[in-house]
Amino acid sequence: MRTQAADKYWWLIFGCGLLPLLALFADIAADNLGGNPIQAIHIRLGDWTLRFLCLTLAVTPLQTVSRWRGMSGYRQLLGLYTWFYATLHVLAYVVADQGLQWRAIVVDIYQSPYIWFGVLAYMIVLALGLTTSNWAKRRLGKNWKKLHRLIYPAGIAAVIHYFWQLKGNLAMPVFYAIVIVALLGFRLLVWFKNRHLNRLLIPLGRKTGSG
């Protein structure tokens, strides 16, 4: 599926996906991260993970609405970026913040329920990242689609992870909660229409409304 979509837009998205990382490096180099730069790096990466997760989730609805075909290559790319930034977010926590002090990390995670949901979200994103290849897709057959629907629970876990660490400012986690609920709601609606009204929302062929 990548071959099909590896066009100029694919390269454009690929290039844009690296910009947040470059911006972060620039801010580190310019010492532009405020009074608590270690936390700032970590938070910035967490924010981008969540943004890429939302973008990944938005592809299928966009495809349904726009009647564009063959966007799954972009979805895969955005999903891989989600995995990429999630990994950097975790590395920033483990290496830059905790300095690889494993005992302290275990205590911190154990005592911080909000991190449990981050770990849950990451495990899902990791599993999806590892099974992104066509080879895995062929091997998993029907289960591949089921597995990859876990992206929604990942999104919900990520939003809980965000909500629960909150020290005051609700605006952003509420925003992401709305985005994820809306995207999930859209998929449920399409599913409901397909199943119960026995006709497609928009006739797009077999790919619509699944995966």
Added chain:
Amino acid sequence: MLIKTAKPLPASEITDPLFFYNRRRMLKGMLATAALASGVAPVAALAAEPRWQGLPAGALSDKTLTPTPAALVKNYTNYYEFTLNKEDATQLAQALPTDPWSLEIAGEVEKPGVYPLEDLLKRQTMEERIYRFRCVEGWAMVVPWVGFPLGNLLKTVQPLSTARFVSFTTILRPEVMPGQRTKSLLDWPYVEALRIDEAMHPLTILAVGMYGDVLPKQNGAPLRLVVPWKYGFKSIKAIIKIELLRNAPVTTWNLSAPNEYGFYANVNPTVQHPRWSQSSERLLGDKLFTPRRATEMYNGYGEQVAALYSGMDLRRFY
């Protein structure tokens, strides 16, 4: 701003606070420092001479601590009356008029009244107190405060024997404090309180300055509480009222989330916040890859204060 002190501190520990912060922005000498300060905190830069340069450190000042770079302390404050953003408070807080200022002392005292702040300060001896400061959010810093023991002030107004608690109230000025225009998060004005023995403890101070100079507005000018063994939210800013009470008052964070923020709020690495661990802290100014610091019981002041809580179940009275 150099802290030139007569204290017996090794020279290595009294490094210019701005120097560590950012060598690249640090040009040469005091002029550059003033220029930097003007970029960071415009109004503070107008104060010409540091007010308490060379103030002797009090006996209770921890001389082994290295103060956090002042520029960090001045640009990283939780001041929800202005904003939820720690860095924006620096600018916004400049709108608060702090001179003249009066302090009301009320409740169970012989001499209640509204006192001009200067009159109260004249009767106090200022000291420098270098203390650890630990926020409930998991970050920490070391601040050389300038102030005096709260107990010394309370003695001048003669608490009655019925006074068992001391409450503190922050100024209510929604015209200049945008955060106070909505009560969705916290009920204003901000109120904090201590038990009378905590209030009279010699480590508990009222601060009017830091780093040898007048307290910046974002850090709680003109008068704030500093209780070094408790989480930072107990150390209330911009105090206009101190009241001595028979019973424990309702305090702001405790009212907003009683299961998360207790009345005592003593720093305690073994009692986690319901949503996050309190076992470690990030010391502001740390370089990348520096592990977090293990949080100490009572923020390291256990020797002096543990007796206040002997026999108490600290899981229950968090």
